[in-house]
Amino acid sequence: MAGKIIIDTERCKGCGLCITVCPKKSIVISEISNRNGYFPAQADNSNCTGCGACAIICPEAIIEVLRDDSDNVEIIIEPREDSEQNLIGEKA
Numbered sequence: 001m002a003g004k005i006i007i008d009t010e011r012c013k014g015c016g017l018c019i020t021v022c023p024k025k026s027i028v029i030s031e032i033s034n035r036n037g038y039f040p041a042q043a044d045n046s047n048c049t050g051c052g053a054c055a056i057i058c059p060e061a062i063i064e065v066l067r068d069d070s071d072n073v074e075i076i077i078e079p080r081e082d083s084e085q086n087l088i089g090e091k092a
C-alpha cells in the first residue's frame, strides 16, 4: 500500500523527530529555510507506506498522512491549527 505525507513546511521547527521514526527514510531536512528561519522537514514520498509514525510524533501536528489503496485515497491523520493531533482512523 502506498502512502503519502504532506508537511506544512512553514510551520515546521526542523526538530527532525519525524525523520528519526520514519522506517522508510522518506523524510529529509530541506536545505532552504522557511519564513521563520527553520530548515523544515521535506517529504520524499517514494517509499512512504502511510504508517503515520511521523505525524504521531510531530510536536507541531503539521503532517497529513494519506494512504492510497488502489482506487481510494484515505486521509489517516490530518494536521491541525492547534497543537493537538486529529487521528481520523486507521484500517488494517
Ligand code: SF4
Pocket (backbone or CB within 6 Å): 003, 004, 005, 021, 022, 023, 024, 025, 026, 027, 047, 048, 049, 050, 051, 052, 053, 054, 055, 065
Ligand atoms: S507515514 Fe510512515 S513511511 Fe510515510 S513518511 Fe511518515 S513515517 Fe515515513
Ligand code: SF4
Pocket (backbone or CB within 6 Å): 007, 011, 012, 013, 014, 015, 016, 017, 018, 019, 040, 041, 057, 058, 059, 060, 061, 062, 063
Ligand atoms: S517532527 Fe514536525 S516539527 Fe519536527 S521536523 Fe518533523 S515536521 Fe517538522
